[in-house]
Amino acid sequence: MSQVSIVDIARLAQVSPSTVSRALQGHPRISAERRAAILALAEELGYRPSQVARSLVTGRSHTLGVVVSDVTDPFVAEVLKGAEMAARDAGYRLLFAMSNRNPAQEIEAAEALLDYEVDGLIVISSRAPDRYARLSRLRDAGKEHRIPVVLLNHAQVDEFIYSVKMDSESGARMAVSYLSQLGHRRIAFISGPRGGRSSSERLAGYRRAVLEHGLDASPELVIGGAGLLEDGWETLAVLLALKPPPTAVLCYNDLSAIGLLAAAAQTGVHVPDALSVVGYDNIPLSAYTTPPLTTVEQPKEAMGRTAVKVCLRALAGEPATTTVLSGQLVVRSSAAAPARAQ
Amino acid sequence: MSQVSIVDIARLAQVSPSTVSRALQGHPRISAERRAAILALAEELGYRPSQVARSLVTGRSHTLGVVVSDVTDPFVAEVLKGAEMAARDAGYRLLFAMSNRNPAQEIEAAEALLDYEVDGLIVISSRAPDRYARLSRLRDAGKEHRIPVVLLNHAQVDEFIYSVKMDSESGARMAVSYLSQLGHRRIAFISGPRGGRSSSERLAGYRRAVLEHGLDASPELVIGGAGLLEDGWETLAVLLALKPPPTAVLCYNDLSAIGLLAAAAQTGVHVPDALSVVGYDNIPLSAYTTPPLTTVEQPKEAMGRTAVKVCLRALAGEPATTTVLSGQLVVRSSAAAPARAQ
DNA sequence: TCCGCAAGAGCAAACGTTTGCGCAAACGTC
DNA sequence: GACGTTTGCGCAAACGTTTGCTCTTGCGGA
Numbered sequence: 001m002s003q004v005s006i007v008d009i010a011r012l013a014q015v016s017p018s019t020v021s022r023a024l025q026g027h028p029r030i031s032a033e034r035r036a037a038i039l040a041l042a043e044e045l046g047y048r049p050s051q052v053a054r055s056l057v058t059g060r061s062h063t064l065g066v067v068v069s070d071v072t073d074p075f076v077a078e079v080l081k082g083a084e085m086a087a088r089d090a091g092y093r094l095l096f097a098m099s100n101r102n103p104a105q106e107i108e109a110a111e112a113l114l115d116y117e118v119d120g121l122i123v124i125s126s127r128a129p130d131r132y133a134r135l136s137r138l139r140d141a142g143k144e145h146r147i148p149v150v151l152l153n154h155a156q157v158d159e160f161i162y163s164v165k166m167d168s169e170s171g172a173r174m175a176v177s178y179l180s181q182l183g184h185r186r187i188a189f190i191s192g193p194r195g196g197r198s199s200s201e202r203l204a205g206y207r208r209a210v211l212e213h214g215l216d217a218s219p220e221l222v223i224g225g226a227g228l229l230e231d232g233w234e235t236l237a238v239l240l241a242l243k244p245p246p247t248a249v250l251c252y253n254d255l256s257a258i259g260l261l262a263a264a265a266q267t268g269v270h271v272p273d274a275l276s277v278v279g280y281d282n283i284p285l286s287a288y289t290t291p292p293l294t295t296v297e298q299p300k301e302a303m304g305r306t307a308v309k310v311c312l313r314a315l316a317g318e319p320a321t322t323t324v325l326s327g328q329l330v331v332r333s334s335a336a337a338p339a340r341a342q
Numbered sequence: 343m344s345q346v347s348i349v350d351i352a353r354l355a356q357v358s359p360s361t362v363s364r365a366l367q368g369h370p371r372i373s374a375e376r377r378a379a380i381l382a383l384a385e386e387l388g389y390r391p392s393q394v395a396r397s398l399v400t401g402r403s404h405t406l407g408v409v410v411s412d413v414t415d416p417f418v419a420e421v422l423k424g425a426e427m428a429a430r431d432a433g434y435r436l437l438f439a440m441s442n443r444n445p446a447q448e449i450e451a452a453e454a455l456l457d458y459e460v461d462g463l464i465v466i467s468s469r470a471p472d473r474y475a476r477l478s479r480l481r482d483a484g485k486e487h488r489i490p491v492v493l494l495n496h497a498q499v500d501e502f503i504y505s506v507k508m509d510s511e512s513g514a515r516m517a518v519s520y521l522s523q524l525g526h527r528r529i530a531f532i533s534g535p536r537g538g539r540s541s542s543e544r545l546a547g548y549r550r551a552v553l554e555h556g557l558d559a560s561p562e563l564v565i566g567g568a569g570l571l572e573d574g575w576e577t578l579a580v581l582l583a584l585k586p587p588p589t590a591v592l593c594y595n596d597l598s599a600i601g602l603l604a605a606a607a608q609t610g611v612h613v614p615d616a617l618s619v620v621g622y623d624n625i626p627l628s629a630y631t632t633p634p635l636t637t638v639e640q641p642k643e644a645m646g647r648t649a650v651k652v653c654l655r656a657l658a659g660e661p662a663t664t665t666v667l668s669g670q671l672v673v674r675s676s677a678a679a680p681a682r683a684q
Numbered sequence: 685t686c687c688g689c690a691a692g693a694g695c696a697a698a699c700g701t702t703t704g705c706g707c708a709a710a711c712g713t714c
Numbered sequence: 715g716a717c718g719t720t721t722g723c724g725c726a727a728a729c730g731t732t733t734g735c736t737c738t739t740g741c742g743g744a
Contacts, residue, residue, distance in 0.1 A: 285627060
C-alpha cells in the first residue's frame with residue numbers, strides 16, 4: 001500500500017498506534033513533545049486518516065446523503081449549493097443521488113445512501129415523503145441511533161423527520177394579492193407536480209387570495225402542470241382558450257413561467273399588456289427574461305444551509321424542529337395592470 | 343446496534359460468517375440449499391451489507407468523487423446528471439463537492455474526497471487541471487493503485503488523468519462560419535473564464551473561422567467574460583461602443599448569451615435584426631428565450647456518462663484514453679442575416 | 685519507607701466485511 | 715482398498731482506526 005497509515009507513523013516514531021491516534025486528536029494524556037514529534041512526522045509523510053476506517057469504528061461517516069429530484073432544475077441546484085457549503089463548513093461531505101422525479105427511485109436511492117452509513121439524509125423535492133417513516137433501517141433504530149432526515153418544502157413527518165420549508169401558501173397569496181391590486185380579476189394558476197406539497201400549498205394560497213379579494217374563482221382557472229419549461233409553453237394555448245381568457249397567471253415556478261413567456265412571445269401575446277405572468281422561486285435567470293419576471297423569492301441557498309444545520313443539530317442530540325423561512329415578492333415587469341382594466 | 347450484520351445471520355443460520363459472506367456473493371463452493379437458506383434469512387432480516395466495512399477490506403468504495411465549479415450552472419448540472427445516471431447504473435455512488443470556481447478550493451475538495459477513498463475522481467470545469475498530476479496521493483501510488491481522474495473539457499494531463507471533451511474549437515468554428523454565411527463580416531466573441539481550456543479553444547475556433555472566411559479580425563472584437571449571465575448583460579454596452587458595432591456575436595456559453603439577449607431587449611436593440619447572437623451549450627432554457635437562441639449543442643449528459651465510463655474503464659485496468667465527442671449547431675432564431683448586409 | 689495518585693503510554697478488542705488457507709467428508713478411479 | 719480430487723465449509727488474518735483498560739514510572743505526602 002502506498003498510503004501511509006497510523007502504524008507507519010507509530011513505527012517511525014517508536015510509539016504505539018494508539019499513541020499516534022491520540023496525539024493526532026489532541027488527547028490530553030500525551031506529552032507535548034511527543035505530540036509535536038508525531039504531528040511533524042505525520043505532516044512530513046503526508047498522512048491523511050482513512051475516513052472509512054474511522055467510520056467503521058466510530059459509526060460516524062461525516063457524510064450526509066442528499067437525494068434530489070433533478071439537479072437540472074435551477075431551484076434544486078441552488079438549494080444543493082447552499083447545502084454543500086454548509087456541509088463543507090461543518091466538515092461534512094455530501095453523497096449525492098438523483099430520483100429523476102420518481103418515487104420508487106427516490107426511495108431506492110435513499111436506501112443506497114444509507115448503506116454507506118450516511119449520518120443524515122436531506123431530500124430536496126421529495127415525491128414520497130411519508131415513506132421515510134417506514135424505512136426499516138430508520139424505524140428500527142433506537143432513539144439514539146436514529147438517522148435524521150430533513151425534507152425540503154414538506155411537512156414534518158415524525159419526530160426524526162424534520163422539515164425546512166418556505167411558507168408557500170403565503171408566498172402564493174402575496175403574488176395573487178399583488179395581481180389583484182393591479183386590477184386583475186381573473187387570474188389563472190398553473191400548478192406543479194401532482195401530489196407535491198409545495199404545489200398544493202401554493203394552490204391553497206392562490207385560492208385563499210382569490211377568496212379574500214373576491215376574484216373569479218372558476219375552477220377552470222387552475223391548470224395542471226409539473227413545473228417544467230414545457231408546461232408553461234403548452235399552457236398558453238389552454239389559457240387563451242378560456243372564455244374570457246384570464247388577464248394574469250401565477251405559475252408554480254419560474255421554469256413554467258419562462259416557458260409561458262416564450263410561448264407568449266412566439267404567439268404575439270404581449271406580456272404584461274395582454275397577460276401578466278408571475279413566477280415562483282426567483283431563480284437567477286428570472287431577472288434576464290423578456291420581460292424580466294415578477295416572481296416570489298425563495299431563499300434557496302439559505303434553505304440548503306438550514307437543511308444541513310437542522311440535520312447536524314439533530315445529530316448532536318439537540319431537539320431540532322421544523323423550520324420555516326419566509327420569502328417575498330420581487331417585482332419586475334412581467335406583471336402590470338390589465339389593458340382592459342377599469 | 344440495531345443494524346443486522348453478517349454474523350447475526352451466521353448465528354441464526356448456524357454457519358460461519360465467511361459462509362454467509364460467500365453465499366451472499368454467490369461463491370461457487372457453497373451448496374445451493376445453504377445459499378438459499380442464507381439468502382432467505384438475509385432477506386427476512388432486511389440485511390444490507392455495510393459498504394464501509396466492505397470498502398475497508400477490499401479497498402474499493404464503489405464511490406466516485408465529483409467536483410464541480412458550480413452546480414448552479416446549467417451546463418454543469420446537466421453533466422452531473424449524466425454522471426449520476428451512469429454511476430447508478432454501474433452500482434456506483436457519487437461524492438459531491440463544489441469549488442465555487444476557485445482553484446484552491448477545488449484542490450482542497452479533491453483531497454477531501456480522496457480521504458474517503460473514492461475509486462475515481464471526475465472534475466467538471468476544472469480551474470486547476472495541472473495540479474492533479476502533482477497530488478502526492480495520486481503521484482505516489484503504484485501504477486496499479488492509481489486513482490483515475492477524468493477532467494471535463496480539458497486536455498489529458500498524464501497517463502492517469504483522462505479527459506472527455508467536446509471539440510470546442512470546431513464548435514466555435516461552425517458557429518462563426520454559419521454567421522459568415524449569413525453575411526456577417528464583423529463578428530464579436532465574448533470569452534469565458536480566464537485560463538479555462540474550453541474558453542481558449544472556442545476562441546481559437548473563432549479566430550480560425552475569422553481567418554478562413556476573411557472576416558474582420560480586429561482584436562477589439564474579442565471581449566472578456568466569465569461565462570455568467572452578468573457578463574452578457576454588461577457586454578452589450580461595450581459591443582455598442584465599438585465603431586462600427588459588430589453585427590453578430592458568439593458567446594462563450596448560453597448563459598452569457600441570455601444575459602446579452604436581456605440587455606438587448608431592455609435597450610431596444612433588436613435581435614437578430616440589429617444584432618445576431620449565438621450561444622454555446624444548448625442548455626434547455628436556450629429554446630425558451632426570446633428570440634430562441636441559436637447555439638452549439640454540447641452533448642452534456644453524454645459527457646457526464648462518458649466521464650464515469652472512462653473512469654470505470656480505467657479502474658478495470660483497460661487502457662482508457664481521451665474521448666472527444668462532437669457537437670453540432672442548433673439553429674433557432676437569434677441569428678439571421680444582418681440588416682445592412684449587401 | 686510505604687502508599688496513593690497522576691501522568692504517559694501500550695495492549696488488545698472492536699467495527700463488519702472479505703479471503704487465503706486448511707480440513708474433513710464424499711466421491712471417483714484404478 | 716488406496717489414493718487423488720472435488721465439494722463444502724470454518725479459522726483466522728486483514729483492512730486502519732478508536733478507545734477502555736492496564737501497566738509503568740515518578741512524585742508527593744504521611
